[in-house]
Each structure stands twice: as C-alpha cells, then as structure tokens.
Amino acid sequence: MTFAIPFDNSYARLPEAFYTRQDPQPVAAPHLLAFNEDLARLMGITPGEVTEMAQVFSGNDIPDGSLPLSQLYSGHQFGNYNPQLGDGRAVLLGETIGTDGLRRDIQLKGSGRTPYSRGGDGRAWLGPVLREYVVSEAMHALGIPTTRALAAVETGEQVFRETALPGAVLTRVASSHLRVGTFQVFAARGQTENLKQLTRYAIERHYPQADGPMGLLRAVSEAQARLIAQWMSVGFIHGVMNTDNCSIAGETIDYGPCAFMDAYHPSTVYSSIDRMGRYAYSNQADIAVWNMAQFATALIQQMDSRDAGVEEATEIVHAMPGLLQSEWLTRFRAKLGFQQQEDGDQAMIADLLTRMAENQADFTNTFRALGSPAARDQFLDPQAFDAWQDGWTDRAAWEEDTAATLSASNPSVIPRNHRIEQMIGTAVAGEHALFHRLNAVLSAPFADHPDDADLTRPPSESEVVQATFCGT
Structure with missing residues (x-):
C-alpha cells in the first residue's frame, strides 16, 4: 500500500500576496513517534510504511499534490x-476534503526557517510538540473545536533554547489557518482588494450563509462565544489569546503556554510571558470581545460605506x-446537572465557584463528584x-436525569499540567509510554478510568506546575 494524501489546495490558488512559497527544511534522521490513524482515515489519507511517513511528516519528502507555503x-x-508575523516555523503542505465532506489544512510545525521567522530557527523541540499533540487531541475528545494532531516526528537533530533539546515536527490539522491577524495585515497595509478576496474566501470556506463582511463578523463572533464558554467549562486557559492566535473558524489554535486549572481560582495564570494576567482564566471572555473588535476594525476597511459598517460592527461587538x-x-x-432554565441558576453557579476558590477545590474533580460524598472532600472546609x-x-x-447530565458534562480526566510535564521529561529521556498512555485515556474523558485513577489526581505540592512556556 502506497502512502497518499488526496490534496485539494484552495489557499494556494489565492494570490501570492497571501503567502510565500516555501518548502520545509530537511532534517537529519526522522523517526515517527505517533500517527493518528482515525484522523487520517477521516481525511482520506492512505497510510504507508512508517519510514515513508516519517520522511513526509518531517518535511524531508514533499508528497505528490502538495504545494508548500507559509x-x-x-x-x-x-x-x-x-x-x-506569519508562519515563522510552519509550512502548509496543502488541504484535503475528508470523507465527511469537510476541508482541512495539513501543516508542518517546526519545519524550519521561513521569511517570517524574524531571526528564529524555525524549529520546535520535542516538549511543545508532544504537549500540543496530547492537549489538542484531548480537546477534540472533550467536544471542543480545535486543531488536531496527525503526526509527531523526532528529527534526529538538536535545537537550542536555553540548552540543547531534541528536535521534533508536529503535523497539525485545522479547518483552516485563517486568523484575525490574516485580515489585519491587509487592512493595515491598505490592500483593499486582497482584503475583499480574503473575506470572500473565508465566507465560502467557513460561513457560506454569511452576508458580506459584517455577516462574517457576526458568524465568527458567535463561534468565538461558543468556544470561550467551552474553554471555561473545562477550566482551560489558552495563555496567549493574541489576534494572530484567534482562528476565524472558531477553533482552539496554538497550544503554547496553555494549561488546565487544578485548584479553581478565576485569576489563574500559567503563561510565563503573561506577567500582567491579561489572558487569565476569568479574562478570556473579555479578550474574545476585544479580539472581535480588532476583527471588525479590519473588515470595515473594505466597505464602501464605512459609517454604516462602523454602526453594524458596533452592534455586533456590543x-x-x-x-x-x-x-x-x-x-x-449542565455542569450542575441542569437541563431546565431557572432564574436562580446563575447565582447558584457563582456561589459554588466562590466557595471553590476560597477552599482551593479542584475544578475538574469537584464537578465530576457532584451528587456523591466525594465532592465535599475537595474543599479545605467541607462545610x-x-x-x-x-x-x-x-x-x-x-430535573429528570441529573446524574446523566452530570456525567456527560463533567470529564473525569483532563491533561493535567504535572502529567504533561512528566510526559515531556520521560520523552526527552527516550521513553514514550506516558505519552501513549495519556493519549489513550484522554480519548475517553467522560468515562470512568479506575485503572488510571492516578491521572485524575491533582498534583502534590512538589508536582505543582507554576508556569508554562511558549514553544518558540
């Protein structure tokens, strides 16, 4: 059986002002660490020999039909x-139309320098690649829109950050890699025709029901609102919600200094570069609105009637x-087991969250244990x-079936920060058992895992992760 990817590359048919033709830079000795067979099947990809796939997913071989670009x-x-900005360490190999009829990008991340690298080496080390693989696939299993991981490859080379580290390449899959920043660059440069073409492309690809630039703004705002609420419901903190990390497809993209909360507190920050708490857990909704205001500002630049555009955009953002x-x-x-709507629900949720913050209750385990005696054990003061x-x-x-709603809305297991760090540490030492174990357990987050109960345990004092880091 010959490895094959059925490319259909719509973005590469756009004008070259949108990208730079760019091949990945070859690596010394690629070794395939993981290949997502279920995702490959959905995308219509025919697997091949392990060595053959390692060559492709490292960037050493360009598959037939690919038109690489940054x-x-x-x-x-x-x-x-x-x-x-631009893809400083990524190359888009192309797109496929899957067996479900959906178009998806295939991108190599960590594939070497591009014209947008801004002095960087364009490479990735093993830790961030494995983190993104595990966390993005866990997010997918949680039912949260996200980019996904198709493959992870060790390069056989070292990259240098504060020390020498093993290099790796992630193959990332997304509905597209269109970002708010993709629109901002053309708006800022006054390239109205490019902005109009990008808007038409985005509407056709993602929101065919949208009517013009303001229809696109409305659709993306709604998608972002759904996404952020889903993040909040699982205690996820993106960590770097810049407009270049804001996907117009409404997917979670760029798993840099991301983290899931252990003990609940609304001001929780993990990202080492977020020194002022701009992207703290409780600020994510406000930042999403801010990002949409920047998106609106860019979209308005193409409109014949700017005043009418400003008025409609203001209404949408507000x-x-x-x-x-x-x-x-x-x-x-739903996390409280409720399907019906009652006036006091918001106050009840807020009261619980306040008590959780005051008592250092674990976010995931508290909600999972509601309805059982174990819930009170999460609190410093069970009373x-x-x-x-x-x-x-x-x-x-x-309610008719609170237990079923609780079970379907509250995961038993998440990618806890200390387990991710342990996984990275063992992988750097050449042992990948924890990486594969995490992927297996996290693929069923709403099931009980009695044989893997250690993965549901909050960190001990010595295991607490105080800061997470960007992968660049």
Whole structure:
C-alpha cells in the first residue's frame, strides 16, 4: 500500500500576496513517534510504511499534490500591534476534503526557517510538540473545536533554547489557518482588494450563509462565544489569546503556554510571558470581545460605506458579552446537572465557584463528584460545600436525569499540567509510554478510568506546575 494524501489546495490558488512559497527544511534522521490513524482515515489519507511517513511528516519528502507555503498575517500581541508575523516555523503542505465532506489544512510545525521567522530557527523541540499533540487531541475528545494532531516526528537533530533539546515536527490539522491577524495585515497595509478576496474566501470556506463582511463578523463572533464558554467549562486557559492566535473558524489554535486549572481560582495564570494576567482564566471572555473588535476594525476597511459598517460592527461587538454569558450559563447549568432554565441558576453557579476558590477545590474533580460524598472532600472546609449543596439538591429534584447530565458534562480526566510535564521529561529521556498512555485515556474523558485513577489526581505540592512556556 502506497502512502497518499488526496490534496485539494484552495489557499494556494489565492494570490501570492497571501503567502510565500516555501518548502520545509530537511532534517537529519526522522523517526515517527505517533500517527493518528482515525484522523487520517477521516481525511482520506492512505497510510504507508512508517519510514515513508516519517520522511513526509518531517518535511524531508514533499508528497505528490502538495504545494508548500507559509502564510502571511499580522496581529496584536498582548495588546500591541505587530505589523508582520506569519508562519515563522510552519509550512502548509496543502488541504484535503475528508470523507465527511469537510476541508482541512495539513501543516508542518517546526519545519524550519521561513521569511517570517524574524531571526528564529524555525524549529520546535520535542516538549511543545508532544504537549500540543496530547492537549489538542484531548480537546477534540472533550467536544471542543480545535486543531488536531496527525503526526509527531523526532528529527534526529538538536535545537537550542536555553540548552540543547531534541528536535521534533508536529503535523497539525485545522479547518483552516485563517486568523484575525490574516485580515489585519491587509487592512493595515491598505490592500483593499486582497482584503475583499480574503473575506470572500473565508465566507465560502467557513460561513457560506454569511452576508458580506459584517455577516462574517457576526458568524465568527458567535463561534468565538461558543468556544470561550467551552474553554471555561473545562477550566482551560489558552495563555496567549493574541489576534494572530484567534482562528476565524472558531477553533482552539496554538497550544503554547496553555494549561488546565487544578485548584479553581478565576485569576489563574500559567503563561510565563503573561506577567500582567491579561489572558487569565476569568479574562478570556473579555479578550474574545476585544479580539472581535480588532476583527471588525479590519473588515470595515473594505466597505464602501464605512459609517454604516462602523454602526453594524458596533452592534455586533456590543452584543457579544451577552452571547458569551448565555453560552457560559448553558455550559455551567449542565455542569450542575441542569437541563431546565431557572432564574436562580446563575447565582447558584457563582456561589459554588466562590466557595471553590476560597477552599482551593479542584475544578475538574469537584464537578465530576457532584451528587456523591466525594465532592465535599475537595474543599479545605467541607462545610462550605455542605452549605451550598442543600440548595443544589432541591434544585436538582426538578430535573429528570441529573446524574446523566452530570456525567456527560463533567470529564473525569483532563491533561493535567504535572502529567504533561512528566510526559515531556520521560520523552526527552527516550521513553514514550506516558505519552501513549495519556493519549489513550484522554480519548475517553467522560468515562470512568479506575485503572488510571492516578491521572485524575491533582498534583502534590512538589508536582505543582507554576508556569508554562511558549514553544518558540
């Protein structure tokens, strides 16, 4: 059986102002660590020999039908506009149309220098590659829109950060790699025709029901509202919500200094580069609105009637906090086992979260244990939970099947930071058992895993991860 990818490359048919033709840079001795057979099957990819796939997914061999390129974009990074970013260490091999009819990008991440590398080496080391593989696939299993991992390859070379580390390449799959920053770069340069063409392309690819630039803004705002509420519901902190990391497809993209909370606190920050807490857990909804305001500003530049565009964009952006709140409430109602809507639900959710923050209760385990005696064990003062539980028990009595809703809405297992760090440490030492074990268990996050109960345990004091780091 010969390895084959059925490419159909729509982005490469856009003008070359949108990208730079760019082959990946070869590596010394590629070794395939992981290949996502289920995703490959969905994409219509025919697997081949392990050595053959290692050559392709490292960038050493360009498969038939591929038109490699690096995409151009700009973006606001921590609120400051950078006029040119782009794929500084990634190459888009092309696109496939899967057996489900959906178009997806195939991108090599860590594939070497590009014109957008800004002095970087364009490479990735093994730790961030394995983190993104595990966490993105875990997010998919949680039902949260996300880029996915098709393959991970060790390069047989070292990359140098603070020390020499094993190099690796991730093959990332996305509905597209269009970002808010993709629009910003053309708007900032006054390239109206390119902006119009990009808008038409984005609508056709992602939101064919959208009517023009403001229809696109409305659709992306709604998708972002759903996405952020889903993040919040599992305690996920993206860590670097810059506009160049904001996918217009409404997918989670760029798993750099990301993390899942252990003990709940709304101001939790893990990212080592987020020194002011701009992207803290509780700020993510506000930042999503801010990002959509930047998207609106870019889209308006192509409109004949700027005043009308500003008016409509203002209405859309100002409506977004209400969308976010509605989506958040739907998610957290379900986390309490509620399907019906009652006026006191928001106050009940807020009360529980306050008590959790005051008592260092584990976010995932507290919600998973609701309805069982184990929930109170998550609190430093179990009586703080008892005082809340009486009202919840009365409210839950109005529901038909609280237990089923709880089980379907609250995962038993997440990619905990200390386990990810342990996995990276063992992988650097050449042992990949924990990597494969995490992938297997996290593929069924809503099931009970009695044989893997250690993966559901919060970190001990010595295991707590204080900071997470970007992969560059």
